[in-house]
Amino acid sequence: MKRYLSILLMSLCVSAQAELTIEITQGIASSIPISVVPFKFEGTAKDSVDEIVRTDLERSGHFSLLEPDDMLSQPQSEDDIYFTDWRLLKQEYVVIGTISALPNQQYQVRYQLFDVFNEKELLTQSLKGTASQLRDIAHRVSDAIYEQLTGIRGAFSTKIAYVTTNSKRTKFNLSIADSDGAREKVVLSSKYSIFSPTWSPDGKRLAYVMLEDSGSKVYVQDLVTGKKQLVSANKGINSAPSFSPDGKKLALVLSKDGNPEIYIINLATRHWTRVTNHYAIDTEPNWMPDGEHIIFTSGRSGNPQIYRVSLSSGYVERLTFEGSYNARARLAQDGRFLVLVHQAKKGAPFHIASLDLVRGLLQTLTSDTELDESPSVSPNGVMVMYAAKYNKRSILAAVSVAGDVKFLVPSKNGDVREPAWGPYLD
Amino acid sequence: MQFLPVSDPRSFSLPVIAATLIVVAILVSVSVNWIQSEVSIVKVPKHISAKIIHIDKPKPKTVKKPVKKKPSKPVVKAKKPKPKVIDKVKKPAAKPKLKDKPKPIKQAPLPLPGADLSQALEEEEALMNLNELLNEEVQARQAEKDQAAIASHASQIKALIQSVWRFPPSAQHDQVVLLRIFMVPTGEVTEVQVVESSGNGALDRSAEQAVWKVGRFPVPQDSVLFEEQFRKFLIKLKPENARL
Numbered sequence: 001m002k003r004y005l006s007i008l009l010m011s012l013c014v015s016a017q018a019e020l021t022i023e024i025t026q027g028i029a030s031s032i033p034i035s036v037v038p039f040k041f042e043g044t045a046k047d048s049v050d051e052i053v054r055t056d057l058e059r060s061g062h063f064s065l066l067e068p069d070d071m072l073s074q075p076q077s078e079d080d081i082y083f084t085d086w087r088l089l090k091q092e093y094v095v096i097g098t099i100s101a102l103p104n105q106q107y108q109v110r111y112q113l114f115d116v117f118n119e120k121e122l123l124t125q126s127l128k129g130t131a132s133q134l135r136d137i138a139h140r141v142s143d144a145i146y147e148q149l150t151g152i153r154g155a156f157s158t159k160i161a162y163v164t165t166n167s168k169r170t171k172f173n174l175s176i177a178d179s180d181g182a183r184e185k186v187v188l189s190s191k192y193s194i195f196s197p198t199w200s201p202d203g204k205r206l207a208y209v210m211l212e213d214s215g216s217k218v219y220v221q222d223l224v225t226g227k228k229q230l231v232s233a234n235k236g237i238n239s240a241p242s243f244s245p246d247g248k249k250l251a252l253v254l255s256k257d258g259n260p261e262i263y264i265i266n267l268a269t270r271h272w273t274r275v276t277n278h279y280a281i282d283t284e285p286n287w288m289p290d291g292e293h294i295i296f297t298s299g300r301s302g303n304p305q306i307y308r309v310s311l312s313s314g315y316v317e318r319l320t321f322e323g324s325y326n327a328r329a330r331l332a333q334d335g336r337f338l339v340l341v342h343q344a345k346k347g348a349p350f351h352i353a354s355l356d357l358v359r360g361l362l363q364t365l366t367s368d369t370e371l372d373e374s375p376s377v378s379p380n381g382v383m384v385m386y387a388a389k390y391n392k393r394s395i396l397a398a399v400s401v402a403g404d405v406k407f408l409v410p411s412k413n414g415d416v417r418e419p420a421w422g423p424y425l426d
Numbered sequence: 427m428q429f430l431p432v433s434d435p436r437s438f439s440l441p442v443i444a445a446t447l448i449v450v451a452i453l454v455s456v457s458v459n460w461i462q463s464e465v466s467i468v469k470v471p472k473h474i475s476a477k478i479i480h481i482d483k484p485k486p487k488t489v490k491k492p493v494k495k496k497p498s499k500p501v502v503k504a505k506k507p508k509p510k511v512i513d514k515v516k517k518p519a520a521k522p523k524l525k526d527k528p529k530p531i532k533q534a535p536l537p538l539p540g541a542d543l544s545q546a547l548e549e550e551e552a553l554m555n556l557n558e559l560l561n562e563e564v565q566a567r568q569a570e571k572d573q574a575a576i577a578s579h580a581s582q583i584k585a586l587i588q589s590v591w592r593f594p595p596s597a598q599h600d601q602v603v604l605l606r607i608f609m610v611p612t613g614e615v616t617e618v619q620v621v622e623s624s625g626n627g628a629l630d631r632s633a634e635q636a637v638w639k640v641g642r643f644p645v646p647q648d649s650v651l652f653e654e655q656f657r658k659f660l661i662k663l664k665p666e667n668a669r670l
Contacts, residue, residue: 020659025666027591117638151596151628
């Protein structure tokens with residue numbers, strides 16, 4: 001009896017012991033293997049939803065996609081998925097889907113995302129639209145899968161704005177397109193050159209600079225009605241507009257009082273406020289997400305560097321110290337990163353770099369292109385679109401803020417410049 | 427109805443008592459048999475795993491037997507000490523005790539050198555102490571061995587998970603996921619629970635998936651050690667090499 005009691009006591013002691021804990025502190029930060037099986041499609045349409053999803057995910061750099069030809073099977077329903085097959089192909093996630101035609105010329109896209117190792121459905125969604133909306137649906141599918149697996153909101157459904165010119169530089173177009181460059185639409189066509197397009201936070205308006213015969217002017221154009229409104233036509237420079245996070249104000253650069261300084265205009269009251277006051281050039285303002293600070297480029301230290309000014313106190317703080325030239329800064333990931341044009345030393349090429357404001361690390365992101373300029377960050381803070389010289393043409397290229405993904409955005413002809421990545425549209 | 431005296435031949439009392447006794451006797455014998463058969467079933471698997479340890483450790487057996495003064499034991503009983511050794515090993519933190527106990531042994535003989543009887547008693551006591559000490563040392567060695575086995579398997583498990591854990595780009599270097607893993611004695615994972623979420627769903631899932639991706643871990647051969655440490659255990663995942 002005593003023996004049993006002691007055994008019981010011992011087992012109690014054991015259960016009271018701390019549970020074995022194994023600590024893991026290192027992992028792999030590489031792209032996630034995923035298979036998007038061609039969707040079952042009853043009907044015909046020019047856009048292949050699964051192909052767009054594959055391209056979107058691949059381009060994000062966070063995924064590596066299996067070519068449909070390399071798949072052992074192409075299941076169209078959950079019952080047909082043999083997870084062992086996908087494990088054999090070293091796939092971690094599988095997407096299957098069907099597109100069915102509805103009576104009123106509409107299509108229904110239904111897809112499912114599966115975890116191969118857990119053999120479990122992670123996501124399923126059903127989306128409806130017309131044939132012309134299949135591309136939008138595909139981007140929304142990409143957004144949902146991307147967010148589910150990376151923990152970052154997808155930005156495949158967003159738009160970009162940019163300026164194109166013909167080779168003789170006699171005609172300028174302000175255009176918007178899908179973030180992958182598809183479905184280009186001309187918003188404004190002019191004989192004057194157009195600069196610095198920038199989106200309002202709601203994605204309904206664009207502000208830009210037009211260099212007319214009488215000088216530079218800043219306009220805000222409504223994208224739905226196409227109506228443009230003159231905001232600033234002061235004496236001297238009117239440039240570099242940037243919307244406040246609430247969309248009610250515009251920061252811009254004026255030289256009406258001498259050298260270029262940063263001002264804020266309230267778009268409703270037309271009331272002006274001066275932000276900077278320095279004998280050096282202050283330019284390229286960009287509002288921080290808190291609405292309380294603006295970052296800008298200034299030559300006050302002898303060469304261009306990035307500074308931050310507090311709108312309430314007027315306190316100015318220098319943010320960049322590395323390199324002989326840092327300019328045209330944009331913020332990524334809630335202000336954690338600065339993305340800017342960087343020149344390491346005089347005579348070195350201009351490249352896009354990211355600066356981690358928390359860790360103080362500056363990383364040059366681009367190397368294949370020349371004269372990189374005007375970086376613009378996707379609303380989820382992952383990708384940077386910029387203009388560069390490539391084969392003697394000005395083109396758009398993209399690079400991830402982490403520096404590991406690069407691609408060129410196709411353009412038909414002529415030069416493409418001044419990209420501006422639009423906000424989320426809902 | 428009328429109750430009849432016991433002496434009456436028509437009385438039911440005696441048969442009823444007899445029947446009750448028989449039923450009780452059967453119940454007792456059945457339950458005793460059942461318990462015995464249970465015990466023998468338990469012994470069989472211990473038997474098998476025990477052999478290895480016996481071969482490894484002939485010393486503890488020989489030391490133990492004289493202490494208990496049970497020299498002639500059936501073969502079945504001879505193998506019993508082994509599970510006991512393992513059980514006892516878990517209970518005390520053996521090392522500090524080892525250092526504490528030698529002192530009284532050394533001190534005891536000094537104050538009483540004259541008295542023969544008390545000296546003999548002392549000697550016997552010292553011998554018993556020594557045996558106890560030896561026992562404890564054996565246990566301590568086993569505990570050390572167990573600790574080494576735990577550490578070795580834990581580091582193998584760690585290396586396996588680290589080689590497949592692909593954390594998402596949203597992972598921050600200071601986020602922590604705590605998982606509880608359940609395994610069967612083959613090392614196969616049967617269940618993964620998120621004990622503490624990192625707050626980042628994608629990171630939590632990547633950690634869970636890493637465990638499933640490995641699917642089967644190396645575990646100690648010793649079934650007691652497995653039950654105590656690896657039947658269920660915790661893993662803490664922290665992406666210290668994340669960019670954010």
